[in-house]
Amino acid sequence: MNHSKKNSGHKNNYTSLRLSKIDLRVLEWLCIFGYMSTNQIAQARHLGTDSRGQHHTARRAAQRRLLQLTKMGVLRRIEQPVYRGDRSGSKPYLYALGAGGAEIVGAELGVDRRDIAWQPSSAERNFIFMDHILSIVDYRLALEQACHSHGVILETFIPDRILRRDPVKIMLGEDESTSKSVAIIPDAFYVLRLPGQPEKVARCLLEIDRGTTTITPRFWDQRGHRQKVKAYLALAESKQLQEYFETESLWVKFVTTTQQRLQSLIEATVLAGGDHRFWFTSMDQLGRNVLNEPIWQVAGRQAEWHTVL
Template identity: 25%
Template sequence: MRLTDDDIAVIRHVAAHRFLRSTHIVSLLRRPNKKVLERLSALYHNGYLDRPRAQLDYYATAGSAPLVYALGNKGAALLAEQDGTSFPKVDWTWKNRDAGRVFIEHTLLVADLMVAIETAVHRVGNIALIGAVDILKAAPTSTQNAKNPWALPARIVHGGMHYDLSLIPDKIFGLDYLDLRKRSYFFVEADRGTMPVTRSHPRQTSFQQKILGYLAGSRPVNTHAQHFGIGNFRVLTVTTTRERIATMVAALKAVTNGTGSNQFLFVDRPSLLASSDVLSLDWTSGKNEAVLCA
């Protein structure tokens, strides 16, 4: 198979996101749908891309849906040769086969947001996307050398208890406003509605516990930003419904003396997918106000 520049771009996109739907790839390439689907099929049948088995088992009973693609062995070898990309020494066919549907769907929810951000930034032209890899390259040496550089340590004080936890955002990115010489940074949380928003015991896993973790590393201490050597940050949460957003905002207000916080922004997936421009989309702030994310 003779690879085109678009083919190589597809492989890079899939490698960067771990899993992408065909619709994501069409948006990223800005090419006709039919042409992209034909090339995706060719890349799959020639081993550059893979189709996770979990989605095929699911779609066999759930009806048709855009196919999900993952990196194939030949795709990983190509990027290692062309870009010097370092990948774990694994059989990608087996790695993708072991990926469960819950993990795939969670990863795709992150991709829903990040693809929307990337396409919006390209359309605007005067904003540049700062990826997680570039953020880590500019981070303090202690962060770069950490066992898990993405983990954010936090000391929680809540419900009469003091305890430590480690937060790992689902994605980290920044926006560079080229004309304004200004940068904004974001931690992403993808919520599929499976985690309780609140729990009776403070140390039980909940979304409110994540909120407390982010608040613990915010101003005035700002340790989460210092961890990456960045300025202030906001937390973007993509969840399932507007009703669930309301419960999250209530949980945030419950731990901030009823004031909430504009550091947290929420959007439901249907609204995200229906929007043609995520940068002009109304998000719900932690004060229950309609705001823009950027």
């Protein structure tokens, strides 16, 4: 494969680069999510294939290609900061689109250049912000691999950075005098469809809980978990659920840090009026099949573990 660049005057013509379908898949994912780790990119490169036992080989191949694309200006490599007291040592590189990647995505995938975030941002040094994004990517990878295993079509997956551009808003409060407008921005909205069965469609809202949200806020707290549950319940009773997400059935999937946190979230959900429409699992379960293995607990039905399929 020829990876040489052609120049037009003093301007790089990135669109003349010969990129593989795998390269373009990585660029598309980075356009959607903004950032990915080396391991995540290695997984994304081999989605839909049986790469069991080839983890190290896939990672090394991804590292070599990422280095090439970074030197070309297609990608931008980000070194994660190591803070005082962190004994884990150096952290793996993260990658984002570079100027060349943004140009290629615009040309090859038809994305408006103004909608492509490729320039460095101060948020890249915010550990909580970056960790949250990487958790959404982890879920997408687990979901897509499970879909491939069972012939399920992942028809749509829209992360929060896109949903935030036009958030759904509802009025929440005890009465008109205390009601306030609340924006609902799930961490992702996705659609699953069974092939050959057009009526078998699941539209799901994803919430990644990293333990930074107050579970039972003492005062009115827009970031509190119970507040979030009440907002979703209000959404389920409104016309906006159909208008924004094209469904009449609310289904919210929470992925949290630990089993202890999971149980606390379920208890708070039930106290807020939540029911079987709220499902929960922990991040350590994402290595299993998220569709057909019993890794989910359901609000109000905690006695059993559930599967999606």
